[in-house]
Amino acid sequence: xxxxxxxxxxxxxxxxxxxxxxxxxxxxxxxxxxxxxxxxxxxxxxxxxxxxxxxxxxxxxxxxxxxxxxxxxxxxxxxxxxxxxxxxxxxxxxxxxxxxxxxxxxxxxxxxxxxxxxxxxxxxxxxxxxxxxxxxxxxxxxxxxxxxxxxxxxxxxxxxxxxxxxxxxxxxxxxxxxxxxxxxxxxxxxxxxxxxxxxxxxxxxxxxxx
Numbered sequence: 168x169x170x171x172x173x174x175x176x177x178x179x180x181x182x183x184x185x186x187x188x189x190x191x192x193x194x195x196x197x198x199x200x201x202x203x204x205x206x207x208x209x210x211x212x213x214x215x216x217x218x219x220x221x222x223x224x225x226x227x228x229x230x231x232x233x234x235x236x237x238x239x240x241x242x243x244x245x246x247x248x249x250x251x252x253x254x255x256x257x258x259x260x261x262x263x264x265x266x267x268x269x270x271x272x273x274x275x276x277x278x279x280x281x282x283x284x285x286x287x288x289x290x291x292x293x294x295x296x297x298x299x300x301x302x303x304x305x306x307x308x309x310x311x312x313x314x315x316x317x318x319x320x321x322x323x324x325x326x327x328x329x330x331x332x333x334x335x336x337x338x339x340x341x342x343x344x345x346x347x348x349x350x351x352x353x354x355x356x357x358x359x360x361x362x363x364x365x366x367x368x369x370x371x372x373x374x375x376x377x
Contacts, residue, residue, distance in 0.1 A: 173307050173314055174321035180299065181325025189292075190250055190363060191285040193356045195330050197257065198278060199337035200352065206278060207334025208327065213282025215323045218296075222319055225301055226308075236374065242290040243371040247364035249288040254364070257357035261350050290367065 191214065198206040286292050300322075307314035 170310070170313055170317040173317040174324075177303065177318045177321030178325040178328075180303070181322045182329060185326050185329040190253070190289055190360060191282065192330075192333070193359050194253070194281060194285050195333055196337055197353055197356050198281075199334040202278070204331075204335040204338040206338075207330040207332075209278035210282035210285070210334075211323075211327045211330050213277075213279040213284075214286045214326060216279070217283040217286050218323070219319065221296055222300075222304065222315070225296065225304055226315070240371050240374060242287075242293055243367045245288070247288075247367040247371075249284060250360040250364040250367075253285075254357040254360040257353050257360070261354060261357075 191210065195207050195210055198210065303318055304315060307318040
């Protein structure tokens, strides 16, 4: 498998994961409607930096940790807690929320950091890297660092294209958002985070009983 093939297959696989609903998509929607098209790329920058660290960790031999049930349980509880905190912030802001108000993440807070935190809060992100991602890295590694770099570049390109498009679409449609529609959108995002957090907690508890 050549470098170009690795790049494009990695990009396609990244699309399959990026298009699935998750906490990062929720934050991208809520922040893009307030901060504009720049929100998506900034969130993806934090996501990409975290994934670079993860790729390095996997190459250094930390893959068994990501397959450890105790580690995944800790991530599930921590991730669920972060999601509930984000949802609480969304719900708290609803009564006085307008299109001109500050972002849910906070105008003074860093979207790059938020992108990394939302990725880390999702245990399925770690599971993906411990399975599909790790397998891809091992395969790309056969042609050296060039192969791994090509895989990483394709993966990040897929994420950036999708989330950038979502962010641009939301920001371009900003004039169509009344305060009522905007509050409904943020409320739906908040409920999604609560539901996802609840699912993580229940899954973790069932795993503990098993």
